[in-house]
Amino acid sequence: MADVLELREIKHYKQRLSTPVRDYKELYRFEEENVQWLANRFLGIHAETRGGALLSVLKMKICLRYLSDPGYQKGIGQELGVSQATVSRTVTAVIDSIVAQSNYWIKFPFTNNELMAAKQLWQSKYRLPTAVGVVDCTHIGILKPNRHGDEYVNRNGHSTLNVQATCDAREMFTSVDVSWPGSVQDSRIWRNSQIRVP
Incomplete structure (x- = not known):
């Protein structure tokens, strides 16, 4: 009597769709x-x-x-x-x-040569002779976390992360900090920032 060989079920994949x-x-x-x-x-x-x-x-x-x-x-x-x-x-x-x-693409100019190049670019493009970057914070909406959720509620009552970012004169990100809950004010994030230049 011959042994019966069970065949595995054939897996069917969805048809990949192309984009015009x-x-x-x-x-x-x-x-x-x-x-x-x-x-x-x-x-x-x-x-x-x-x-x-x-x-x-x-x-x-x-x-x-x-x-x-x-x-x-x-x-x-x-x-x-x-x-x-x-x-x-x-x-x-x-x-x-x-x-x-990300560290390859997003980096703040820390060496003297990088700082001088950044200042020259700001001067030539925007006539700002001592600028090395611009900084701003923005609130990114998130689901309210189960732990310490109230810390993420901003002044408008929404759960957010308060994200600080800097850009250079080419409009490229040079730093991004996503470690702050929405209730934290921009000034506190700036005071604790590692990007301050003397």
Whole structure:
């Protein structure tokens, strides 16, 4: 009598949907070649094709789509032909990859040469001879945390993080501090900031 061999069930993957070029800027906030560049820079070129493997550019599209319109992950998944769980995992992985490289892109000028170059750029572009950057704080909405949730409620009654950022004369971020709850005033964040220049 022959042994019966049980076959595994064939896994069916959703059909990956392509995006018309005319819709790139509206959906992802970048042109197609910029999305490709971001994918290559932050995720590398992955040639994995087994199963339901996602190419780097599709991972970047999923993350950018979610960040540009943080609605329902299920809807974004249906729009791009992936599951809600894949959207969730992909957004987390892409953001982690970008954050891991943030010190390369976001840095305040600390050396004397960097400070002098920053001052010269402000002088030539805006006639501000001693400026090295601009600073501002903004409130980013969050869900109220279970622990110490009242500390995150700002003066308007919304749960937020009070984020301080600086930019240079090229409008590039030079520092970002996301460690303060919404109830903290901008002046306190500035007093405790590591970016002050003598």
